[in-house]
Amino acid sequence: MGLIVAEICCIGITQVHCGVPEQPSIAMKCIYHPSYQVALPPGHPFPMSKYSLLKDKLVAERLISAGDLLQPELPDTALLALVHTSAYLAKLASGGLSAAEQRRLGLPWSEALWQRSRLASAGTLLAARVALTEGMAGNLAGGTHHAFDDHGEGFCVLNDVAIAIRGLQAERAIERAAIIDLDVHQGNGTAAIFRDEAAVFTFSMHGERNYPTAKMRSDLDVPLEDGTGDSEYLDALERHLPAVSAAAPQIAFYLAGVDVAAGDRYGKLAMTEEGIRRRDRYVIEMMRSHGVPLVIVPAGGYAPTRARTAELHAHAFREAVAYESALHAGPVKSAS
Numbered sequence: 001m002g003l004i005v006a007e008i009c010c011i012g013i014t015q016v017h018c019g020v021p022e023q024p025s026i027a028m029k030c031i032y033h034p035s036y037q038v039a040l041p042p043g044h045p046f047p048m049s050k051y052s053l054l055k056d057k058l059v060a061e062r063l064i065s066a067g068d069l070l071q072p073e074l075p076d077t078a079l080l081a082l083v084h085t086s087a088y089l090a091k092l093a094s095g096g097l098s099a100a101e102q103r104r105l106g107l108p109w110s111e112a113l114w115q116r117s118r119l120a121s122a123g124t125l126l127a128a129r130v131a132l133t134e135g136m137a138g139n140l141a142g143g144t145h146h147a148f149d150d151h152g153e154g155f156c157v158l159n160d161v162a163i164a165i166r167g168l169q170a171e172r173a174i175e176r177a178a179i180i181d182l183d184v185h186q187g188n189g190t191a192a193i194f195r196d197e198a199a200v201f202t203f204s205m206h207g208e209r210n211y212p213t214a215k216m217r218s219d220l221d222v223p224l225e226d227g228t229g230d231s232e233y234l235d236a237l238e239r240h241l242p243a244v245s246a247a248a249p250q251i252a253f254y255l256a257g258v259d260v261a262a263g264d265r266y267g268k269l270a271m272t273e274e275g276i277r278r279r280d281r282y283v284i285e286m287m288r289s290h291g292v293p294l295v296i297v298p299a300g301g302y303a304p305t306r307a308r309t310a311e312l313h314a315h316a317f318r319e320a321v322a323y324e325s326a327l328h329a330g331p332v333k334s335a336s
């Protein structure tokens with residue numbers, strides 16, 4: 001294990017120069033890399049451009065300044081191997097996925113996709129390290145919760161959050177972690193990876209009749225009916241989220257999927273934009289008022305346009321910055 005720790009500790013960071021002047025207000029560090037976006041075949045349903053649109057939006061709104069945007073570097077295989085099998089990683093590295101495996105993944109393999117998946121995983125680990133010292137941080141890609149240890153599916157190649165948690169544990173930075181997975185699809189890969197690990201609390205609230213058909217067992221699963229709207233959704237979240245803080249995690253990862261929105265191509269729920277904003281705010285307040293460092297990752301979102309998807313994703317980051325700003329301005333009412 002000592003060798004692995006030494007290797008994965010060499011993931012460094014560099015700042016992204018985006019030409020925006022420094023601003024003095026409270027902001028949150030976010031992780032981004034231009035290679036988070038890779039080319040897909042024309043007509044492919046995955047909204048790859050949402051990552052750069054999200055970054056551009058947060059920079060334009062000055063929620064992120066040049067100094068707050070950090071860039072991950074490619075991680076060593078040893079880090080990825082804390083979660084994924086050597087056989088699966090070898091296939092990914094060599095382009096050896098079969099046609100059936102690529103269909104299950106929903107993405108065609110490419111060298112760029114392999115690079116993107118590794119960078120996004122390193123980005124979530126980097127965000128976690130920042131969150132441990134600063135309270136909150138975000139990665140502008142990630143939340144690829146359908147990736148299992150030995151295969152990918154549902155647009156998810158590597159399980160970035162699992163890699164970040166195992167990376168932090170290997171560095172002895174943490175022992176206990178929690179995952180708050182509010183993407184509309186169940187976090188089946190995450191649940192399977194941490195099935196036998198009491199130190200990692202997995203919470204998934206998702207559409208019961210949505211993908212994946214075969215759900216894995218999380219520590220806490222909250223299935224929702226098709227058509228669930230704001231009040232029912234937020235009531236369920238208020239009932240169940242306290243179980244996460246009760247698990248006393250040393251860090252929490254929030255998969256702030258916006259495919260819960262009404263009109264989402266793959267969602268089947270009926271959340272309004274205001275409902276999503278309130279959901280994001282509640283998660284942030286609950287974790288931060290309990291002193292739990294929080295990492296925010298976008299996870300899924302398939303609104304009618306990519307600009308709309310990016311706009312919905314931006315709410316979690318806006319709410320995080322607003323919370324931090326209020327915290328520095330004066331006492332903040334605790335979430336109960």
Ligand SMILES: [Zn+2]
Pocket residue numbers: 183184185257259299300301
């Ligand atoms: Zn999803």
